[in-house]
Amino acid sequence: MIQSLHIEKSAPGQYLARVMNEYSEALSFTASSIAGAIRDTAQMLPKARAFHIWYEHVSIGTTPVLHMQHDPETLASRLKLLHGQFWG
Secondary structure (H helix, E strand, C coil): CCEEEEEEEEECCEEEEEEEECCEEEEEEEECCHHHHHHHHHHHCCCCCEEEEEECCEEEEEEEHHHHHHCHHHHHHHHHHHHHHHHC
């Protein structure tokens, strides 16, 4: 099973990150950025192979943990760009 990382903006500079195992929450924490949430998830759950990554209502799909560890900024940029296309 591939877990899902759901990131939601809760306030300026504050994001809630939740890791879901199908329908139950496995982990929840706050981060100061989308990239930070991605990086922290990869560090907290290093044995995971990949995550489905969501920001609000958009997803960049299944992403290997290796990418999350080494380039969370690019992944965060992709999420923000996609989010902006649909939610302006």
